Amino acid sequence: MDIQNVTEIARGRWPMIFDRLxxxxxxxxxxxxxxxxxxxxxxxxxxxxxxxxxWHCRKCADKSAGDGLSMVSRYFDVSCYHAVRLVVSTLGRHGK
Structure with missing residues (x-):
């Protein structure tokens, strides 16, 4: 799955995705x-x-902000590609 596809499937599901991760x-x-x-x-x-x-943080060194995928990538210190794979793993089959 490509990034755009995954972020669209994840739309509105980020609290659940974060929780599962x-x-x-x-x-x-x-x-x-x-x-x-x-x-x-x-x-x-x-x-x-x-x-x-x-999201945004007023304390992080660079006063960070981003979307759900950037949170996953930064939290696990992985590439965007690996963050997409982590997100997909929380969504189950075909994002259902």
């Missing part, structure tokens, strides 16, 4: 500790705009 994020619209830098109690915000898993 063991990535702790606060509920949509809430603040909490950053799963990437592990710092603070309210520096990380999961806004999930348009169901794309969007």
């Amino acid at each position: 063991g990535i702790k994020v606060p509920k949509r619209g809430k603040h909490g500790p950053c799963p990437l830098c592990g710092d603070g109690v309210d520096r990380f915000h999961f806004d999930d705009k348009e169901g794309r898993g969007t």
